[in-house]
Amino acid sequence: MPILLKNIVKRYGKAEAQFSALNGISLKIEDGEMVAIMGQSGSGKSTLLNILGFIDQISEGEYYFNGENVSDLNPYELAEYRNTKIGFVFQYFALLNDYTVFENIELPLLKRKLSKKERKIIIEEFLNKFAIMDQRNKRPQAISGGQQQRTAIIRALVTNPSYILADEPTGALDKKTGESIMNLLKDINKTGKTIIVVTHDRNIASFCDRVINIEDGLISL
C-alpha cells in the first residue's frame, strides 16, 4: 500500500492569521520502507506525520493511500483507516495513567470482536516478545521510560496495522534506551510493516533506510 503525496500544502488558521506549515511536499513511500523525517523545530515534521496518519487534513494537493485519493474518503472511512491501518507512537508515550500496562494495550482491541481470552493471548505474546511481561500490572508512572515506550509500541501494534508512525519516539529517552527502541522498530520493520519516524537526531535517523529532510515545509536535499 504505497503512500503518494503530490504538492501537499497545509495551512493553519484563517485570513491574515494564516500560517503555511507545508508548502508543496511531494513524496512516495513504498511498502516495507523504514523512513526518517528530519528537520528543525517548526519545519513541519509533525504536520506531515499527522496528515499521513489521517489525523489532519491537507489544504491543497493530493494524498493517495493504497491508490485511493484520501480527499474522496468520508469521515467514517478516514476513521476506519486510522483505526485499522495506522499505529501511532509519541514522544511522551501518551499512555493513560489510570490504567495498567496491560489495560493500556488492551484499549485499541476493545473495539474488535474479540473475547477477553483472545485479547489476553494477543497481548501476552507481545508482552513476552518485548520483555515487559513482568510489568503488565503496573501503572505507566511506575515503569521506566523505555518500558513505557515499549508499552506504547505494543499498543500501536496489537491491531496489526500496516504502518507505524512515530513522532520523536526517542525524544524523551536517554541515548542507549533510544537506540534500543530504534532497534525494536527495525525488528518490526523486518516483519513487513512500513515505519515512518520523525526525529531531529541524525543518529536516530541513521537507523532508517532513507531520510527525508524538511525545511520550512519543503523537502530539501
Ligand SMILES: Nc1ncnc2c1ncn2[C@@H]1O[C@H](COP(=O)(O)OP(=O)(O)OP(=O)(O)O)[C@@H](O)[C@H]1O
Ligand atoms: N494547530 C496549529 N495552528 C497553527 N499553527 C500550527 C499548528 N500546528 C503547527 N503549527 C505551525 O506549523 C509549523 C510546523 O509545525 P510542526 O508541529 O509540524 O513542526 P515540527 O517540525 O514537528 O516541530 P518540532 O520539532 O518542534 O516538533 C510551526 O511553525 C507551527 O507553529
Ligand SMILES: [Mg+2]
Ligand atoms: Mg513535532
